[in-house]
Amino acid sequence: MKTKFILSILFCVTLSVSQIPQWFSTHTHAKYPNAEYILGIGTGGGSTGAEAAKKAALADIVSQLRVQIQSEMKSMTESYQMNNDEQIYSDFKRQSRTVVSDEITGAEVIETVTDPEGGTTYALVVLNRLKYSAGLKTELETGWKQASELRVQAKEFISKGKLIEAIQSVQQVRQVIAPLIAKDVLHNAAAHAPFVSPLVFDPNALQVDIRAFLSQVRIEKKSGDKQKGKIGEKFAEPFVVHVSIVDGGKTTVCEGLPVSFWLDERTQLGETNTDAQGNASFGTTVRAASSDGIRAKISVPGLGREFEQNINSSSVSFLWTALGSDKTFSLSVNAKNAKVAESVKSKLALAVTQVGYKVVPTSKYALTVDVDYGTPNKIEGMAGTLYNITLEATISLMDSKTNTIIGSS
Numbered sequence: 560m561k562t563k564f565i566l567s568i569l570f571c572v573t574l575s576v577s578q579i580p581q582w583f584s585t586h587t588h589a590k591y592p593n594a595e596y597i598l599g600i601g602t603g604g605g606s607t608g609a610e611a612a613k614k615a616a617l618a619d620i621v622s623q624l625r626v627q628i629q630s631e632m633k634s635m636t637e638s639y640q641m642n643n644d645e646q647i648y649s650d651f652k653r654q655s656r657t658v659v660s661d662e663i664t665g666a667e668v669i670e671t672v673t674d675p676e677g678g679t680t681y682a683l684v685v686l687n688r689l690k691y692s693a694g695l696k697t698e699l700e701t702g703w704k705q706a707s708e709l710r711v712q713a714k715e716f717i718s719k720g721k722l723i724e725a726i727q728s729v730q731q732v733r734q735v736i737a738p739l740i741a742k743d744v745l746h747n748a749a750a751h752a753p754f755v756s757p758l759v760f761d762p763n764a765l766q767v768d769i770r771a772f773l774s775q776v777r778i779e780k781k782s783g784d785k786q787k788g789k790i791g792e793k794f795a796e797p798f799v800v801h802v803s804i805v806d807g808g809k810t811t812v813c814e815g816l817p818v819s820f821w822l823d824e825r826t827q828l829g830e831t832n833t834d835a836q837g838n839a840s841f842g843t844t845v846r847a848a849s850s851d852g853i854r855a856k857i858s859v860p861g862l863g864r865e866f867e868q869n870i871n872s873s874s875v876s877f878l879w880t881a882l883g884s885d886k887t888f889s890l891s892v893n894a895k896n897a898k899v900a901e902s903v904k905s906k907l908a909l910a911v912t913q914v915g916y917k918v919v920p921t922s923k924y925a926l927t928v929d930v931d932y933g934t935p936n937k938i939e940g941m942a943g944t945l946y947n948i949t950l951e952a953t954i955s956l957m958d959s960k961t962n963t964i965i966g967s968s
Contacts (some may be wrong), residue, residue: 578674582679591669591685596763599666599684609671612682614758618747620663620686627748627824635744665691692750695742702739705759706732710760710768717772720804720811720837726859729768736762769862773869776857777803777810778818781838784877790884790915797842798877800855802833812837817858823851830858845881849917852876884915889922889959894930903930903952924965925957 582588583600591598598944601615602608666686673680713728740762746754783798798820818839819830833839843853856874859866888911894900907919907928929952936947955967 578672578676580670580672580681580683582683588669588683594751595688596669597688598684599623599686601682601684603680603682604678608673609682612671612680613668613684616668616682616684617663619664620666620684620779624745624748625884628744631744631747635740635747650733651841663691663692683920686749688749692746693847695746695749696754699739699742699754702735702742703756704890706735707758709735710765713768713772717775717804718806718809718811720813722772722776722804722813722816722857723859725772726769726862729772731763732765733762735876736765761897766865769866770869773859773866773873775804775806776813776873777805778855778873778875779803779856780797780855780875780877785879786877787880787882789882790847791886792884793844794842794879797840798853799838799840800857800875802837802839802857808888817860818855819858820857821854822846828853828964845879846885847879847913863942865918881915884917886924887917887919887922889920889925890918890928891925892928892930895932899930899932899950903928903950907954913922921959924958925959927955927957929953929955 583602586600586898587760588596588598589595592840597620599616599618599620601612601617601619603611603613603615603801605611624729634798655684663686666684668682668684670683671680709732713725715734716722716725716728743754773816779801781799781801783794783796786796788794800818802811802816812835813833814835814837816833816837817830817838818833820828820841820843822828828843831839831841839855841855847868854874854876858871859870862870877951890904890907890911892900892904894903895917907926911918930950931952932950934949938945938947953967956965957963
């Protein structure tokens with residue numbers, strides 16, 4: 560009796576196992592070798608078991624592709640050295656993660672088997688590597704052709720003195736090739752063979768293109784250099800620069816190119832566009848002399864900080880002699896606390912004298928400061944008790960004789 564019982568159990572187990580397809584256990588199928596197909600295996604249960612099994616099988620294919628993509632991404636990154644262009648590298652990584660969707664085009668459901676006892680459905684879905692990669696290859700060839708044409712177009716723009724349009728074309732190339740590189744990775748993962756096209760170029764070439772364009776810019780001082788003027792008054796002449804592109808020995812004026820004028824690295828005075836002759840003119844008031852003068856440089860929208868040095872290398876500086884102003888100011892500060900009032904007055908007096916004006920007890924022009932501040936915030940720290948106080952100061956310029964406000968800030 561004991562022997563019969565054991566045999567009965569073994570018989571039941573054998574029947575149960577026989578319902579599981581062999582391809583589910585081995586993840587292989589004689590008709591669909593792994594060299595030519597990607598096999599996806601999935602299971603599902605209940606009334607929607609067949610549909611759930613198919614989705615799971617598709618997800619299995621996606622999972623396998625993503626594993627292969629990780630390896631391809633590493634070799635692609637090393638090949639292109641895209642870390643030198645952070646924007647392309649960032650786009651590449653992001654799009655490589657999402658380029659494989661859950662709905663794989665061309666995947667076929669080959670077989671579904673349902674275990675009548677357990678109610679589990681098994682699904683086998685296959686993706687033909689050759690057909691799938693062929694579709695990607697067509698997309699890649701079209702995309703790289705578009706990118707190459709845009710790059711040629713950029714060089715045509717620069718030959719006509721159109722710097723902004725040239726750089727915009729290169730920036731369009733960046734947008735085009737980011738998904739292409741991701742699809743290239745997917746193609747190689749699916750096909751087990753690299754995508755080869757004579758039109759493909761290293762993404763770093765785009766940086767080289769932009770730097771080459773910027774190196775062809777010539778900014779020359781035309782007029783306005785070494786002027787003299789009293790602080791606070793307008794310069795007698797505007798600062799004028801001439802901008803051109805030197806391309807292969809040919810010089811072409813730049814029309815409509817923004818040129819910005821800077822007092823220092825952080826203070827932009829204004830911006831103006833070059834005219835049909837390539838000239839940009841900018842007028843401003845005399846300030847206390849600076850060792851760097853007023854710097855004029857081209858302004859290209861959308862360029863990253865990595866090109867700042869290239870832009871600065873073509874810039875020019877205007878020098879001037881600042882003469883003391885005849886204008887004087889008297890100061891008064893209104894504050895709840897006398898110490899605060901004295902401190903603000905001292906700082907304002909220093910600021911006024913630093914820009915070339917004089918502070919006197921009585922003047923036609925008076926700077927009046929109204930100071931207001933909120934409740935101090937008490938902060939207990941390792942160094943002791945700290946107090947954070949926010950001051951709000953309104954500075955008004957007044958005509959003392961008429962007692963009228965000229966302006967305020």
